[in-house]
Amino acid sequence: MKRKNWLNGFVLSLLLIAGLSETGISNAVASEQTADSETTAVESEAIAEATEAIKNAAYVGGETCTQCHEQEHKDWSGSYHDLAMQSANDETVLADFNDTRFDYFGITSEFYKRDDTFYVKTDGPDGRLTEYPIAYTFGVYPLQQYLIEFPGGRLQALNIVWDTRTAEEGGQKWFHLYPDEKITADDELHWTGLYQNWNYMCADCHSTDLQKNYQLSSDTFDTTWSDIDVSCEACHGPGSEHLRWAQNDELKDSIPNQGFPVSFDERQDVAWTINPETGIAERNKPRTTQKEIETCATCHSRRSTAHPGARPGDPLLDHFQVSLLDDPQLYHADGQVNGEVYVYGSFVQSKMYQAGVTCTDCHQPHSLKLRADGDQVCAQCHLPSKFDTESHHMHEPGSEGASCRNCHMPAKTFMGNDSRRDHSFRIPRPDLSDSLGTPNVCTACHNDKSNEWATKILSDKFGEPDQNHYAHALAAGRMGSPHAEALLSKLILDKTQPEIARATAATMLPDYLSQQSAQVLQMVAQSDEPLLGLGLSSAAERIPAQYRPIFTVPLLYDDSRITRGLAAQAMAGLPLNQYPDEVKTRYEEGLDDFVHANQFNADRPEALTNLANFYARQGLTTGAEEYYQKAIVKAPHYLPAQVNLAELYRNQGDEVRAREVLFTALEQVRETAVVQHALGLSYVREKQMDKALEHLALAAQSEGSPARYIYVYGVALDSVGQGEQAVSVLEQGLKSYPGNVEILSALVSINTKLGNTEKARRYQQQLGR
Incomplete structure (x- = not known):
């Protein structure tokens, strides 16, 4: 049952069979029916036991499968799945390790072989040139990467890679994955860093039965696999019960799916x-x-x-x-x-x-x-x-x-x-390219022509393009358009549109919550479509706390474990006294899923920050601070951990300590607009407006600055008597976010105060539309 109304219990119906006429029914027939019933019960019990055994089946290794499936093994051999990861040796390494060199922004890496081992000498985590043995190859075409073992069970993917294409295709050479950007040892994209870590980033899709096995207490991995590559059991599932099925004729009818967890029969008898x-x-x-x-x-x-x-x-x-x-x-x-x-x-x-x-x-x-x-x-x-x-x-x-x-x-x-x-x-x-800035293949090839040219040709040939495209709603949701709520709501309700597009609209609609859109989101919460539930649950934290349970309680009954966990974490810290015990049980189960998911991924700053946020919402500030600090130590560049830790200190009344965190973040994160905005608000709260305006301006003027930052900066300017400059800032912002309600409202208010009656009236009309 997908989402059940938590006010209702389960209703069980029993079918009672009685009143059989004695006429024409012999004792022999009755006995036979009884025997058949007993046989069916035995068979059902055997199938149930077999199904349970399949759930607990063990991986036996792809080599075992070749004994019976020679053609399938022949087809698979040499495929990208087969060559997804291999031990580094003369047969598997495709690159030139014959004392070759590669220069990258003044760092010269050397590739060579000594005895039977391949080596690279390149910049390590401290920036110094260091020799590393190559442990594994990773991938095969059109490039091959190389994995290097590090302490703590880590494997790191070197981001100098080998182009395996032919020389005629431009290959047979070393190249860097970030050729135009100098990636140094202190950069999060450096090959020794978090984002080139095999254990998290790559492993479970390049090997079979991958077990990451990370321990937060020691910050180590003990990662294992049953097959180094993507072998048979990666797609078919563990094969021990299939072997038992194949080796015992008497089990042929009692083991479902020939002993596998699934049978890929969707194309059977399909034409x-x-x-x-x-x-x-x-x-x-x-x-x-x-x-x-x-x-x-x-x-x-x-x-x-x-x-x-x-x-x-x-x-x-x-x-x-x-x-x-x-x-x-x-x-x-x-x-x-x-x-x-x-x-x-x-x-x-x-x-x-x-x-x-x-x-x-x-x-x-x-x-x-x-x-x-x-x-x-x-x-x-x-x-x-x-x-x-x-x-x-x-x-x-x-x-x-x-x-x-x-x-x-x-x-x-x-x-x-x-x-x-x-x-x-x-x-x-190409018509969407004109209105929304999306690419299209016509002018990508005919780059001397316009989108309008391409649109006309296609329209003349095939008719006017369909205007009921989900792009309009998703673009409106991204830009904060005044039409966003209506367009997103319409998209969600339109079942002719792809579910993933409608689910995306469900992630955006909470930003435009009104009485009308709330009704749409309630329908999403009761939906049987998995991606819609995922979309709403992933955005539930942005719904005001007093209304949030209306949408999240039904999601606790979702069929999807991920959705249930996200819904529960969005409810953390909210009062649940008025809800039935069953809802509280579902909530606790969802929270357990959420916590376990993030503990599993505790090698990542995102997961540590999620756990910190979870503790903070429940008022457990010590636990929250501990996990924020762990996230920052692991990834100083990770912005949410820095900003949320500052917010934790602010909520405790320690504005000075909050700013210390933010100033440290300015030196460590790539995109500083969020930090500048937070610093500006901190100084506003302490009425240090000169400093506040300095930081708010930097936030508002950053590339791709959100409409909210522009609005806040404009209002701050007006609050210190700089109304004309505020109008200029807001009008500039309106060019990037046409129809943004906050910016338009501020322009109406400030122009009215300045006596710019005509301007105020014009912006009021835009706001009304």
Whole structure:
């Protein structure tokens, strides 16, 4: 049951079978029925025991599988999964370690071999050139990284990497992952630092049955795996019960799924038939599960692991917190890829996903190769006589512009040379590029032409573009548009739109909470759609505390473990006396999940800060301070820990100590606007307005400054009698955030006070609209 009303109990119905007529029923038949019932009960008990055994099955190693599955092993051998991670030796190391050198901003690294070991001499955590043996290779094409062992069980990924492409393709050379930015030893992106740590960042997607095993008390890892690479059991699950099934004929009918936790049978008896009118294939029966897609998504998604131990077939959101579309660094407003997101978040936006396509409709599951070469994989479902024609793609046949993939799966390069295609299979929308600044493939190639030019060509050919695109709502939510609430609400309620886009709208709508949007969020809280629950629970802390339980209590009953934990932590510190015991139990269970998830990830400053925030909301200031300090020691650059620690001291009335933390943060964090804003408010509280304005100005004038910072700076200027300058600042801010309610309200108020009646009236009209 997804979300049940916590005011209701469970209702159990018992079906009583009685009153059988004696006529025509012999004792023999009755005895046979009794025997059948007993047999069924025995079989059911055996299946139940087998199911429980599968849950506790052990990993046996991929080599065991080759005894029976020779063809599958042959297909897998040499695949990217097979070569995901390997011990460093003459066969696996592809780079030139023949006394080669690489210069990076004046640091010359050397690569060489001594005896049977490969070495690099490069700048270590103290900035000094140090010799390190290469322990493992990581990946194989189009680049190969190298892992180096450090104390405490750490493996660190060197960010000087080898381009494994051919020389003709521009490869066979060393290059740095950050070629245009000098990354020194004190930078968080340095290869010895937190963000190049294999144990957290990379390990569980490059090896099988990965156990991170981090201990906060000693700050050490004891990370293990069953197979060094992505082997059979990474996708099929632990195989000990499958072996038992295979070796015992009498168990064939009593062990479900042949002993595996899941059976990938979603494509069984499925046929795709091309509709001659549309030229597009239709599935003969709907896809009813997500098991294949979510099993792939455990690695092929942008996500963080909250609860270890995921096995194939487990619900994705029981173990992983997946990224939605709200982060501009990951996705453009229309959902196109901006950062590394690993396919899932793109694919679930697509019409292919909605039509029932799974990963293995296009990709061979063992070799990982496409099921057909090039655009022929598209021709499986899209009639070439309709789509592979100049009348459709409007390019010279056989040219780059005529390729299905180049128009509908634009590629972006990550890690220097790794070109990856967007899997949202979208129609090019140059009209959105004009209005929202999103990229499009038309003018990316025809870079001497305008978006307006491309829009006209597409409109003349295919008709006016659909204006019911979720990009408009998500862009409004990001920019603080006065239309954001209405657009986000409409998107959430529109079930024809991708669930991930609607879930993203649910993360944004709490910032525009009103009586109308509250009703929409209540519907989200009661929804059976997993990503919607995730979206709301991840934003629940931004809902005012007095209203928060209205939305979070139903989420405590969500099917997804991640959502339940996020909902519970958003309720931490709120009074729960008026709720039934069952709600309190659900709350405690959710909190337990939240705490365990962050303890599991205590090697990260984000998790330590989450725990600190959790303690702070409950008034446990000693525990909160301890975890904030742990986070800062681990990652001095991590901004939330610094700012939240300062806020903890401020709440204790210690403004001086709070500012000490903030001034220290200015020297350690990259983006200082948040710190400058906090310092400005600190000085405002102590009525030191000269100092306050200095810091508020720096915050408001920073690149990409939030509308709130501009508003606060403008109001602060007005409060010291600098009304004209305040108007100038706010009007400049309005150019970046057109229609922002706070900025418009301030402009109405300040212009009225200054006697600028016409200006005030004009801004009042904008505010009304």
